[in-house]
Amino acid sequence: MKIIKRDGNTVDYNPEKIRVAIKKANKEVSRKEKINKEEINEIIKYIEGLGKQRMLVEDIQDIIEEKLMEIGKYQLAKKYITYRYTRALVRKANTTDQSIKELIEGENEYWNNENSNKNAKVVTTQRDYLAGITSTDITRRFLLPEDVVKAHDEGIIHFHDADYFAQNALHNCELVNLQDMLQNGTIINGVMIESPHRFITASTIATQIILAVTSSSYGGATVTLTHLAPFVRKSYNNYYEKYKARGESDKDCKKHAKEDVKNEIRDGVQTFNYQVNSMTNTNGQAPFLSVCMYLGETDEYKDELAMIIEEFLNQRILGFKNEKGVYITPAFPKLLYVLEEDNIHKDSKYWYLTELAAKCTAKRMVPDYISEKKMLELKIDKDGNGNCYPCMGCRSFLTPWTTEGNPSKAKDFEEGKSKYYGRFNQGVVTINLVDVALSSGGDKELFWKIYNDRLDLCHKALKLRHERLAKATSNVAPILWQHGALARLDKDESIHELLHNGYSTLSLGYAGLYECVKYMTGHSHTDNGKGKKFGLEVMQKMNDKCKEWKAEENIDYSVYGTPIESTTYKFAKCLKDRFGEVEGITDRDYITNSYHVPVFEEIDAFEKLRLESEFQELSPGGAISYIETPDLQNNIESVLQIIKFIYDNIMYAELNTKSDYCQKCGYDGEILIDDDMEWYCPNCGNRDHDTLNVARRTCGYIGSNFWNKGRTQEIKERVLHLDNKDA
Numbered sequence: 001m002k003i004i005k006r007d008g009n010t011v012d013y014n015p016e017k018i019r020v021a022i023k024k025a026n027k028e029v030s031r032k033e034k035i036n037k038e039e040i041n042e043i044i045k046y047i048e049g050l051g052k053q054r055m056l057v058e059d060i061q062d063i064i065e066e067k068l069m070e071i072g073k074y075q076l077a078k079k080y081i082t083y084r085y086t087r088a089l090v091r092k093a094n095t096t097d098q099s100i101k102e103l104i105e106g107e108n109e110y111w112n113n114e115n116s117n118k119n120a121k122v123v124t125t126q127r128d129y130l131a132g133i134t135s136t137d138i139t140r141r142f143l144l145p146e147d148v149v150k151a152h153d154e155g156i157i158h159f160h161d162a163d164y165f166a167q168n169a170l171h172n173c174e175l176v177n178l179q180d181m182l183q184n185g186t187i188i189n190g191v192m193i194e195s196p197h198r199f200i201t202a203s204t205i206a207t208q209i210i211l212a213v214t215s216s217s218y219g220g221a222t223v224t225l226t227h228l229a230p231f232v233r234k235s236y237n238n239y240y241e242k243y244k245a246r247g248e249s250d251k252d253c254k255k256h257a258k259e260d261v262k263n264e265i266r267d268g269v270q271t272f273n274y275q276v277n278s279m280t281n282t283n284g285q286a287p288f289l290s291v292c293m294y295l296g297e298t299d300e301y302k303d304e305l306a307m308i309i310e311e312f313l314n315q316r317i318l319g320f321k322n323e324k325g326v327y328i329t330p331a332f333p334k335l336l337y338v339l340e341e342d343n344i345h346k347d348s349k350y351w352y353l354t355e356l357a358a359k360c361t362a363k364r365m366v367p368d369y370i371s372e373k374k375m376l377e378l379k380i381d382k383d384g385n386g387n388c389y390p391c392m393g394c395r396s397f398l399t400p401w402t403t404e405g406n407p408s409k410a411k412d413f414e415e416g417k418s419k420y421y422g423r424f425n426q427g428v429v430t431i432n433l434v435d436v437a438l439s440s441g442g443d444k445e446l447f448w449k450i451y452n453d454r455l456d457l458c459h460k461a462l463k464l465r466h467e468r469l470a471k472a473t474s475n476v477a478p479i480l481w482q483h484g485a486l487a488r489l490d491k492d493e494s495i496h497e498l499l500h501n502g503y504s505t506l507s508l509g510y511a512g513l514y515e516c517v518k519y520m521t522g523h524s525h526t527d528n529g530k531g532k533k534f535g536l537e538v539m540q541k542m543n544d545k546c547k548e549w550k551a552e553e554n555i556d557y558s559v560y561g562t563p564i565e566s567t568t569y570k571f572a573k574c575l576k577d578r579f580g581e582v583e584g585i586t587d588r589d590y591i592t593n594s595y596h597v598p599v600f601e602e603i604d605a606f607e608k609l610r611l612e613s614e615f616q617e618l619s620p621g622g623a624i625s626y627i628e629t630p631d632l633q634n635n636i637e638s639v640l641q642i643i644k645f646i647y648d649n650i651m652y653a654e655l656n657t658k659s660d661y662c663q664k665c666g667y668d669g670e671i672l673i674d675d676d677m678e679w680y681c682p683n684c685g686n687r688d689h690d691t692l693n694v695a696r697r698t699c700g701y702i703g704s705n706f707w708n709k710g711r712t713q714e715i716k717e718r719v720l721h722l723d724n725k726d727a
Contacts (some may be wrong), residue, residue, distance in 0.1 A: 002054045003156055009052075014581060015044045018064065025080040033075040034236040037066070041504035043067045054494075130247035139165045140301045143468070156454065156573025158430040158567050160509070164218045168468045169476035171504070172219040174424035174486060175391035176241070178227035181209055181484040187210050188479060199261070204267035213485045214287040216477035219425070220393015221700075222336070225308045229301035233309065237262045262307070269311040276333050277320060286332055290703075292390035294338035295350060298374060300655025306350055309337075313356045317363050322693055326668075329659035329695040331702045335360075335367035336390045358639040361655050362632040365695065365702055368624070368654040371647045378617060380650055381418050385555050387581050388418040391652065394563055394701040395624040398423050399556060401502050425506055427465035429458045430509030430562045432571050433516035433538065434591050438579045440520075444594035447520060451538075453543045455508075459557075460586035462506045465553060470496050502556040507621050508546055509562030511571060512591040513538060514598045519585050526597050526611055539595065539618035546621075558621025561594030563699030568593065569710025588717075589710035593699055595619060599714055605629075605721035606645055625653045627721040631655065634676065638722065656697040658719075663691040673716040677709050 001013035019040055026034045047055075047063055068077035082433040139162045140149050152159045164170045171230035185194045186209065196202040206223065214221050231522065239257035248256070277286050284574055294308045296303055316335060319327035337357045357367050373621040376386030381468060391397050400418045431454050440447035474481035474489035483487045487498060498504055513535055514525055523531030539559070546557035564571070568590040575586045592598045595607050595615035612625040632639050632655075647654045660671040665684035671694045672682050680687045694703050696715055708716065 001047070001052060003060070004054060004056050005576060013055075015048070018047070018060070018271065022064065022076075022080065025076055025082075028079040028082075029073075029075045033073055035071070035073055036074065039071065042135065078553055092373055105503050107221050118378065118691075133228060135164060135166035136162045137406045138268065144464065145463075147149075147457065148464070151454075151457055153505055154578065154623070155571045156435050157432065157458055158463065158509070158562075158564065158571070160428040160430065160562075161218055163528065165468065169216075169472040170600060171217050171469060172425040172427050172507070173214065173396045174480075175390065175392055175398070175421045175487050176209065176213055176221055176223045178206055178209065179421065179490075182206070182227060182231070184484065186479070186483045186485075188483075191260040195233060197234055197262070198267065198270060199228065199231040200264050200268040202228055203272045204275065207272055207279065209485065210276065210287050210289055211279050211281055212479040215281040216288070216480050217424075220288045220290060220334075220396065221481050222290040222292060222390050222392050224297060224390060224421070225312070226292070226293060226294060226297040226301070226305055229298060229309060231306040232261060232265060232304035233301060235264050236304075254578055265307055265311050267471035268317075269308065269315055272332075273315060273320070273333070277330055288393060289333040290336055290390065291333045292336045292338070293353075293367065294336075294340075294370075294372075294388070294390065295342050295475060296340050296388065301561070307355055308355060310356060313353070313360045313367075315640075316366060317356075317360045319364060322663070324663050324665075326661055326666075326693075328661050328693045329364045329704075331695065331704045334394065336370055336703055338370045338372055338388065338390075339643065340388075341370040344644065353638070354643065355640070358636050358643060359633075360638050361472035362636060362657060363659070365655070365657055365659060365697060368652065369646045370652050371644060371650060373647055374613070374649070374651040375654055378620070385418070387418050387420075389418075391622070391624075392425060395561065396425055396505075396507065396622040396701065397652075398425075398505055399558060399620065400540055416625070422484075424486055424498075426469055426499060426506045427462070428507040428509045428560060428562065429461040429465070429562065430560075430567070431458050431542075432512060432575075432591075433510055434512035434519070434571070434585065435578070437519040438582065438585070439515040440577065442520060444520065448541075452540065455542065458508055459545070459549055462508065462557065463553075466499060470494075470499055492605075500554050505556045505558050505561035505621060507558055507562075508542055509560045509564075509622075510542060510564055511564050511568065511593060513595045513615070515585050516591040519582070524598070524601065525595070526601065532611075532614075535615070536618065539615060543618055543620075559619050560622035561596075561616075561619040561624070562622075563701070564593060565698050565703070565711060566708050569708045570668070572710050588713060590714040594623065596625070599628075599718040602719055603721060605642060608721055609650050609653055611646060616651055623652065625655050626648055627653070628656045628718050629722045630657070630720055632722075641723070654697065659695045662686050663693065664688070675713060677712045677716065679706065679712075 002010050003009055003013050022035070046067065047060060065077050065081060068080060078128055107384045143165060144159065148159060161172070164632055180203065185192065185197055188208055195203055196205055206228065210223065216624045236257050239260040240253050243253040243256050277287060279289055286464065293311065293312065294307060309618050312335065320330045322328045342348050343354045345351060359466040360367060370388070370390065372388045374386040379387040379400050381387055381402055383402065398420060401423065402418050436451045436454055437447060439450050472495050474493045474495060475491060480486045481490065489495065500528055504585060516538060517523065517525040517531045521531045523529065525531045525535030542559045546559055549555070549557045572586065572588060573589050579586060581587050595612060597612065598604055608627055609625055609678060616623040616625060627642065644653060650702050658670040660670050662671065662681040662684060662688040665681060667681050667683035669682070671679055671692055673679055678687055679689065679692060681692065686692060689706055692706070694706065695702050698707065698711065
């Protein structure tokens with residue numbers, strides 16, 4: 001028999017625990033009220049005689065109380081109840097000690113694998129996790145209602161980032177307004193930073209801003225290279241004037257200035273990359289940063305922007321050196337390349353950048369691709385205009401926003417024009433769609449009832465996030481709210497207005513669409529028939545709910561394809577605990593992310609992207625699709641064919657390749673996973689994580705610090721969607 005503990009974990013039945021508990025109560029009563037060993041054994045025999053395969057620990061305790069009262073041992077039953085209540089108080093009063101001990105000693109599997117970009121062995125990460133454990137404890141005991149905590153523990157929903165929720169001032173992702181901060185100046189740690197006069201200075205200041213911003217939030221941040229482009233021209237003009245002052249001809253001034261500015265761009269981009277990857281923010285990691293490359297964001301500085309993009313791509317193709325001095329694939333910054341008319345055709349002016357991007361993708365898995373064409377079709381503002389802009393972090397997209405007022409107080413704001421930079425996400429709560437399906441037992445009518453109730457519970461949890469953040473004032477994070485990253489509010493001013501009117505978003509996440517549809521219909525949502533139809537109905541329901549909540553509260557709720565890195569394993573374990581092993585549904589240690597085609601399903605790359613584009617439209621708050629490919633470094637034409645297909649068919653997508661290195665033998669092929677979910681070098685057998693450089697895409701971003709058992713199994717079972725022939 002299996003026993004389900006209060007934390008949702010399952011353990012083997014042990015009758016000795018019953019004996020110990022009753023004996024402790026026995027010591028508190030008179031001889032007349034005590035029971036003997038035989039009577040204790042009778043209670044145990046009765047429990048075992050029920051023939052249950054699984055029992056809740058609370059149910060066993062209820063039975064013990066009933067049996068004690070049946071034999072007239074009322075005082076003993078009372079003491080047992082008191083003992084049980086006292087134990088519950090102890091559990092509730094202190095849930096942190098053991099977790100902290102396990103973290104420090106390196107024994108906690110969850111924290112060791114919670115984030116593939118964090119190393120739980122180093123003190124900076126441990127410090128963040130120690131604070132996170134404390135925050136989670138406070139959140140569970142004081143800040144969240146019991147129904148939300150219970151649903152979270154049972155894997156019915158997931159209340160994200162509880163390790164940051166205790167502070168009422170932390171939000172999720174953002175688009176950093178570098179333009180405002182670099183053009184109008186900013187303040188960091190009380191020091192005024194004036195507008196720079198050179199590109200290399202602007203690049204350095206940008207990294208300092210990024211560190212400060214990501215230390216004042218959690219989740220992903222995005223900047224755009226467009227905001228750095230004007231400083232390339234400033235540098236060029238400075239060089240031109242220098243050579244002009246020396247009496248050189250106009251032709252020579254231009255030639256030498258161009259050479260110097262090219263060198264400065266190289267140095268500035270290198271400085272940017274070194275800074276971003278060597279700095280550690282208060283979250284215990286390098287900034288979770290995305291960098292946007294969108295030529296269409298500027299007309300005046302397009303050529304300067306193209307020079308920066310080219311250098312970023314060249315340096316990423318080269319890679320960053322590891323401790324052995326070998327060039328490897330870095331996790332950050334994530335690169336976002338926007339496909340547009342100026343770079344998508346061979347006769348386009350900036351086609352050379354797209355070719356370079358394709359080489360970079362084949363070698364280093366980035367950039368990811370945003371289709372301007374598709375985004376203009378999908379992201380429509382209130383005036384009916386299409387919009388194109390980057391995601392926040394790995395996949396979070398804002399809705400287009402315009403207003404007659406100006407709640408951000410950003411100096412670069414133009415009334416009547418959509419605004420992206422300076423906006424942010426308030427937080428995420430995710431629904432487990434697989435649990436909804438299994439809870440219904442396959443009954444469609446019951447499914448929709450349970451689904452509606454679960455969505456209402458998610459809404460309740462999301463409002464808690466909003467209400468907590470609404471208490472913050474601009475003073476809690478001046479870099480964000482006072483000095484331009486997100487706003488230019490006054491001191492002591494509330495951020496409340498920025499949480500309404502669509503300026504920021506709340507995300508309704510979802511996971512396991514494939515398993516949900518498979519269980520309810522017997523088909524995959526990829527069947528272009530019954531399964532797909534039901535899957536789209538499930539997605540539409542979430543969108544309808546978000547629209548309903550938004551109309552009632554003037555808060556922008558949006559459907560978000562959650563990148564559940566570690567939670568995919570948690571959800572899978574909870575499903576097995578609640579429903580047992582259901583073939584094809586709960587028989588793996590992971591569930592499928594968002595609307596994705598399951599990783600083990602054979603499907604052509606083009607068909608996968610085409611099909612997922614329909615579901616991506618119903619995930620406006622966040623979505624990304626990908627295909628798995630072999631090594632395409634010698635087949636760039638295939639990469640370019642995929643890129644062109646993305647431009648015409650899907651808003652946001654990426655290509656997943658392998659980019660690994662074994663420090664012990666120098667092997668630079670694919671590091672493999674054995675049947676025990678352990679990574680090893682196929683050349684020398686090395687299994688030491690400290691000497692294996694492994695980079696894999698994890699839910700939209702690259703991870704390099706390994707993963708939990710469930711995510712590792714998911715990575716192992718990924719099939720290729722593209723062969724290594726000409727596309």
